[in-house]
Amino acid sequence: MHLSLFIDECYPSGCDCTLLSPSPCQSVDHWREKSGMVKAFILDFDGLIVDTETPWFYAFRDIYKEHGLELGLELWSKNVGTSFEEFHPFLYLEQALQKPIDHDHIKLLSEQKYEAYLGQAAILPGVHELLQSARKKGIQLAVASSSTRDWVHGYLRTLGIFELFDVIHTAEDVKRVKPDPELYLLALESLGIGASEAVVFEDSPNGLKAAKAAGIRCVIVPNEVTRNLEFSKYDLRLTSLAEITMEVL
Structure with missing residues (x-):
């Protein structure tokens, strides 16, 4: 399934719909023209990388x-x-x-x-493929989590993906966690990019609020706990990161 992410002409921010199939304007060529704008993916941890x-x-x-x-x-x-x-x-x-x-x-x-x-912690479907493909394309990767440093670092090391991330920020790094935007603003600063050059992947309404308050486009990928919660003003909603293929990049 080819999903060209965040094409504002077709899907303005704030649309309250689930986009699970390509649109005519989501062509590979169109996305390649736009892909230079995206320099980093910023991921939440709990419920997005591992369903804790x-x-x-x-x-x-x-x-x-x-x-x-x-x-x-x-x-x-x-x-x-x-x-x-x-x-x-x-x-x-x-x-x-x-x-x-x-x-x-x-x-x-x-x-x-x-x-x-x-049980045995397992990375959620599509996460590893997204990270590997992003690295190959030169897209920076970051984690912005309201959880503690030991919690996040421990799992990332156990999963063997710690080294894939350029930046990791957790609760200890900020005064206020999500839904406050401080974690995402700090991630942007550490990555050396502007809000328009990043994409956030989140699973919760609090995370979505934080991303949008920071001015960053946000993909919602709910888990079992959050799938029936109310989400608004997201840019794209998926049922799994496995729905994304990176050929469009």
Whole structure:
């Protein structure tokens, strides 16, 4: 499937539609004329490179169920792609139960359940191909994640793709994480490019808001947890990065 990304004449920013097939204006020649504008791809990590978000939701859903409570996806999604400021699963559980909980025990239990659901971490479909093709085409690569440095670096090294990235920025590098644009603005600065020369790949509404606030075009690739959430003002929406072929570059 040939997808020519971000052709403003055909798909103005803000269209609320899912583009999963080529348009007549998405020709190879047209994209080659435009491709010089794109100098870097900036990727989110959790839920985009590896689906760590779905196992975490399942883990806490189980814990809540064991306490006689239901954890809905709408509530959980408030912290997807950002920090626990809007919804903290430990504090919310305490409030719902109206009694203190053993945070250390819940933390250990959630980690055990997370590992069980995650199994062996696997890179999501299409990610490796996108990274390799971008490197061959001279397109810079960056990660901009609201997660911690140890978390992101550890997974990227385990997956064998750490060295493919020119820039990696995480929560420790900024004062405010997504949906604040600071992570993406910092990535642009580190890459030495302008917002119009980058493309962001995101899986969450918070990530999308951050990218658009930074003035960067954004491709949405939802995962199991985020696919039914509300997205707006994206430039392109895919069901998987495997839908992209790089011949158009």
